[in-house]
Amino acid sequence: MTDALSDWDFGAAFRHIRQVASLRQEDMSAITGLSQSFLSTLESGTRRLLNIDKIIPVLERLGVPPHVAPIPVPGSVAQSLQATGGLQSTLIPAPVWESPLDIAKRLNATTSSNTDPATVAILEQGVADLVDRYEAEGPHRLAPEAVDLRNFIQDRLDGQQPPRQRGALFRLAAQASGLLGYMAVNAGRETVAEAYCREAEELAKEITDLELIMWIQGTRSLNAYYAGHYDQAVQWADAGLAIDPNHPQAIRLHSNGRARALGKLGDRPGAEGAIAAAEELSSQHLVPMGLTSCISFEPYGMARTLANAATVHVALTNTARVLGYADQIDELVEQSDSAWSQALVRLDVATALLAGPRPDVERAMVLGRQVLEAGGGPPIRSVVQRAGELLAGAKGWQNLPAVREYGDALRSWQSAPQKKYLAKSAKMARPTEQTREAADAAHGRPGRLSSHASAQRQ
The missing domain is CATH 1.10.260 (434 Repressor (Amino-terminal Domain))
Structure with missing residues (x-):
């Protein structure tokens, strides 16, 4: 110079x-x-x-x-x-002008910025891609990609950006952590799931993204539910609803959060009220009729809400309501690419068939075997847990060949390493008193079922 x-x-x-x-x-x-x-x-x-x-x-x-x-x-x-x-x-200092x-x-x-708008757009597409592929590939396969995406976003956040781009990066970081939290729930990693959800919530709070915070509370409720902490599941759902009870995200909090947990707690009025609230909100907002991805940040579609309603009535041992909800969504579920939804609805129907005054054990075991033979999609906790709950619910008929065959098939199905871990982490529900009574009432002793009762369910 x-x-x-x-x-x-x-x-x-x-x-x-x-x-x-x-x-x-x-x-x-x-x-x-x-x-x-x-x-x-x-x-x-x-x-x-x-x-x-x-x-x-x-x-x-x-x-x-x-x-x-x-x-x-x-x-x-x-x-x-x-x-x-x-x-x-x-005596008179000169002004110090720059x-x-x-x-x-x-x-x-x-x-200056280390992230241009084009990079933000690519990262947004990366998040959307994880959501689109999730049900086909599952948490064990996609989690490493989600971790890489989250770390890359963090590298950008460690640099400098104008406020608008930095806000977009905070939202992407919160979404990536939220997805990892949801994946950890499905993988049976409760502590990791909560850590990711806490991180996602703090990031979302920084940009006041209330919709995303409601989604995160729903994921926390899901984590508590599959851990068997039903009271805590209700509390997380209520925390999300307190933000905005009329928001479309409240549909998920009612149906997937409050209703299912209250059903497990035996609170029939509360559970049915939560389902009614979810259906009412669905009628007030423009929600898709089809089966939305379980991990999507969008509000629940009607089919997924009704699928949760069926699960609620499984816990309430109301077979007729379970079959009714399953019939409403049967075509949408079968036409969807979601192997998980197909498996979960069938397992709910199978478990419901074990309840009531005329249980259809053979049909229930056939449905259970169909799920196991189809594979149930990539291994996740909910499918593994409900497959185990079906066998636990049939304990009163353990001498029936159909039950023994399902038990053998289940043990073989669970022998894969990932399913084995999920089976150990799952909190299996004990058979309800109603199921035991139904078993005892079947011709006066467990282990026998009239052909007429079985034919009626076919």
């Missing part, structure tokens, strides 16, 4: 300044007062700046120190000291 100025090579000096300060020629034009086209010729070496009347203003605007400037700059501190012998300047270059460098540093 000093050599360039001493040689009156302003083009080389300007080029050096722009490189150091990350400035464009337009920025340098605004600072120096020289046209961009003239600056271009100076930097290319095709022209030289020799006009003193132009050089002095340029030196002043750039704040070039007197000992570096090729000519004296009027009004400089050095000239003031020479004119006054140094006395006046020491140079235009300093100001431009600060502005550039403030507005």
Whole structure:
């Protein structure tokens, strides 16, 4: 820089300044007062700046120190000291003005970003892609990709962005952590799931994303439900509903959160009231009729709400209601790509067939075998848990060949490492008193079932 100025090579000096300060020629034009086209010729070496009347203003605007400037700059501190012998300047300090270059460098540093809008769009698509692929590939396969995505977003957050892009990154980070929390629930990792949900909630709070916070509370409720902590599941759902009870996200909190947990607790009025609230909200909002992805950030569609209603009435041992809800969504479930939903609805129907005054044990075991033979989709806790609950519910008929065959098939199905872990982590429900009574009432002793009762269910 000093050599360039001493040689009156302003083009080389300007080029050096722009490189150091990350400035464009337009920025340098605004600072120096020289046209961009003239600056271009100076930097290319095709022209030289020799006009003193132009050089002095340029030196002043750039704040070039007197000992570096090729000519004296009027009004400089050095000239003031020479004119006054140094006395006046020491008594009246000169204003400490920043140079235009300093100001431009600060502005550039403030507005610079390590994440452009195109990168944000790619990350948003990455989150959407995980949601779209989840039911086909499952948590064990997709979790590593989700971790990579979350870490990449964190790398961006550790840098600097303007407020709008930083807010988008916070939302993406919260969503990625939320997805990991949901995956951990399905993988039977309760503690990890809660840690991810806590992280997601704090990130969502930073940008006041209330809809996402409600979704996170629903995932916490799901985690507590499959851990067997039904009171806690209700509390998490209620925490989400307290944010906005009329929001579309409240549909999930009512049907998947409160209703199912209250059903497990035996609170029939509370459970049925929660299902009614979910159905009422579904009628007030524009929700899809089809089967939405279980992990989607969108509000629950009607089919998924009704599937949860069926699960609620399994816990309440109301076979007729379970079969009624299953009939309503049967076509949508069978046409969907969700192997999990198909498995869960069949297992709910099978378990419901064991209840009531005329249990159909053989049909229940056939449905259970169908689920196991189809595979049930990628291994997740809910399918493994309900498959185990079906066998536990048939304990009163354990001498029936159909029950023994289902038990053998279940043990073989659960022998795969991931299913084995999920089976150990699942909190299997004990057979209800109603189921035991139904077994005892079947022709006076367990282990026998009339062919008429079986045929009726076929």
